[in-house]
Amino acid sequence: MTESIRDKTAIVGIGTTEYVKNIGxxxxxxxxxxxxxALDEAGLTPAEVxxxxxxxxxxxxxxxxxxxxxxxGADNLRAWxxxxxxxxxACAPVVYAAMAVATGMASVAVAFRARNRGSGARPWSxxxxxxxxxxxxxxxxGLVSPVxxxxxxxxxxxxxxxxxxxxxxxxxxxQRQNAARNPRAFFRDPITVEDVLSSRMIADPLHLLDCSLExxxxxAVVVTSAERARDLQQTPAYISGASQGMGPRHYMMNGLxxxxxxxxxxxIYAARDVYASAGLGPADMDxxxxxxxxSPMVLWQLEAYGFCKRGEAGAFVEEGRIDWxxxxxPVNTHGGSLSEAYVHGFNHVLEGVRQIRGTSTCQVEDASTxxxxxxxxxxxxxxxxxxxx
Amino acid sequence: xTQDMIxxxxxxxxxxxxxxxxxAAKDRRLEIQRCDGCGTFRFPPEYGCAACGSMLATWTKVSxxxxxxxxxxxxPPLLPYFMERAPWPLAVVxxxxxxxxxxxxxxxxxxxxxxxxxxxxxxxxxxxxVTLVVFRRR
Numbered sequence: 001m002t003e004s005i006r007d008k009t010a011i012v013g014i015g016t017t018e019y020v021k022n023i024g025x026x027x028x029x030x031x032x033x034x035x036x037x038a039l040d041e042a043g044l045t046p047a048e049v050x051x052x053x054x055x056x057x058x059x060x061x062x063x064x065x066x067x068x069x070x071x072x073g074a075d076n077l078r079a080w081x082x083x084x085x086x087x088x089x090a091c092a093p094v095v096y097a098a099m100a101v102a103t104g105m106a107s108v109a110v111a112f113r114a115r116n117r118g119s120g121a122r123p124w125s126x127x128x129x130x131x132x133x134x135x136x137x138x139x140x141x142g143l144v145s146p147v148x149x150x151x152x153x154x155x156x157x158x159x160x161x162x163x164x165x166x167x168x169x170x171x172x173x174x175q176r177q178n179a180a181r182n183p184r185a186f187f188r189d190p191i192t193v194e195d196v197l198s199s200r201m202i203a204d205p206l207h208l209l210d211c212s213l214e215x216x217x218x219x220a221v222v223v224t225s226a227e228r229a230r231d232l233q234q235t236p237a238y239i240s241g242a243s244q245g246m247g248p249r250h251y252m253m254n255g256l257x258x259x260x261x262x263x264x265x266x267x268i269y270a271a272r273d274v275y276a277s278a279g280l281g282p283a284d285m286d287x288x289x290x291x292x293x294x295s296p297m298v299l300w301q302l303e304a305y306g307f308c309k310r311g312e313a314g315a316f317v318e319e320g321r322i323d324w325x326x327x328x329x330p331v332n333t334h335g336g337s338l339s340e341a342y343v344h345g346f347n348h349v350l351e352g353v354r355q356i357r358g359t360s361t362c363q364v365e366d367a368s369t370x371x372x373x374x375x376x377x378x379x380x381x382x383x384x385x386x387x388x389x
Numbered sequence: 390x391t392q393d394m395i396x397x398x399x400x401x402x403x404x405x406x407x408x409x410x411x412x413a414a415k416d417r418r419l420e421i422q423r424c425d426g427c428g429t430f431r432f433p434p435e436y437g438c439a440a441c442g443s444m445l446a447t448w449t450k451v452s453x454x455x456x457x458x459x460x461x462x463x464x465p466p467l468l469p470y471f472m473e474r475a476p477w478p479l480a481v482v483x484x485x486x487x488x489x490x491x492x493x494x495x496x497x498x499x500x501x502x503x504x505x506x507x508x509x510x511x512x513x514x515x516x517x518x519v520t521l522v523v524f525r526r527r
Binding site for chain 1 (some may be wrong): 393394395397398399400401402403404407432433439440458459460461462463464466467468470472476477479481487488489490491492493499504514519521
């Protein structure tokens with residue numbers, strides 16, 4: 001049963017590098033830096049780490065669990081793994097860290113993501129002359145990048161539900177307002193809906209300011225048992241709910257267009273299970289950290305996670321209901337991928353922990369629960385963090 | 390970054406699974422798989438049926454009639470081939486038989502695209518072994 005994981009474990013330490021365009025060191029170095037910081041603030045030693053989970057991108061192995069464990073000086077790893085599917089994997093390493101600790105396979109688990117996406121090349125730009133799998137039926141037509149795939153889905157969403165570019169822009173604007181208070185955020189200058197709509201078109205209807213940043217950086221968290229968490233130095237963020245979800249006949253982002261119902265999103269399945277796992281529902285959530293690689297995705301997350309019905313999120317956003325501090329459900333209080341940093345959504349996990357600790361730069365008053373959700377449109381994952389079990 | 394990218398238009402790797410599609414396109418026919426177990430048409434090609442799990446399917450000629458499901462116009466950054474021709478319109482069409490495919494629309498400029506517009510399949514040779522299925526207004 002999904003609830004068997006409920007409140008058995010907690011996040012007891014978080015660490016992050018700076019978020020910049022070119023960090024000037026390898027993903028292995030930034031991983032270690034973030035992990036050391038997370039262990040230090042938890043009051044735990046690298047030698048105690050016995051599980052490591054990460055988000056990984058195919059072809060990237062510099063910061064494998066093996067390399068990280070050795071450079072960290074971990075005595076013995078008893079559990080490890082890497083999770084793909086890009087931003088859909090944002091919560092997955094933490095989900096597995098919680099599983100490993102809750103089942104007794106490990107006692108101190110590290111979960112992390114490091115990515116040099118500010119200085120490194122875009123994955124699609126490395127495409128070879130011959131392409132495979134579903135891309136074989138897309139790339140010859142010129143359909144190659146995530147923003148193009150999402151633009152196709154977004155236009156259909158506008159057609160089916162009447163959503164507007166102004167509503168998408170409103171997501172970027174509110175997240176930038178939040179980022180303005182966050183010293184870690186890459187972009188902190190306030191923007192208006194007009195600024196978003198007049199920014200360069202990337203793939204119609206998506207403008208430059210509807211798109212996430214491209215930054216270098218790393219983030220890490222430390223997970224241990226609830227029992228041990230109570231004796232450590234930080235306020236524990238108990239992991240009350242954890243899930244992954246794929247749904248039927250799914251592909252990556254491109255594939256939404258092959259499904260009979262393109263908005264039958266993986267997030268809908270991850271949402272159902274994360275709520276069941278925590279024994280909570282959307283009305284119980286105090287803050288939501290939603291993966292937001294492109295602004296319309298936040299609308300789809302609001303719908304998938306039950307804050308509004310399908311097709312209603314545009315109006316919900318326009319009415320200020322995701323704004324901090326007065327909205328019904330403040331979203332991406334750190335600025336998200338649109339303004340803080342692009343670390344495949346792992347920075348959203350850290351913000352969830354800060355909200356539970358009461359240390360966010362856009363603190364939701366008396367926040368006792370935080371929902372963290374990975375990408376809506378690819379095989380996904382989610383967490384519910386709680387102050388008191 | 391640009392100098393590391395492929396200069397040519399990307400081409401499909403033709404595999405055992407996908408060869409019937411490309412062979413039919415070369416002969417000016419649009420063929421997709423139809424599940425032998427439940428009759429569901431599917432695209433892109435797969436080994437098994439997502440509806441019933443059957444591993445058996447028959448390549449079947451379809452009507453080529455479709456409607457525009459969605460579209461975008463891609464602006465830079467793009468692969469060099471498309472960069473030279475930017476902005477580059479992209480379309481997704483829904484076949485009369487149900488499945489959808491990514492494609493390009495020929496004839497119309499993107500300002501004339503309208504979701505739901507009636508289309509028919511056509512064929513465009515882009516290399517010795519690859520013919521793309523494109524669509525025109527019906």
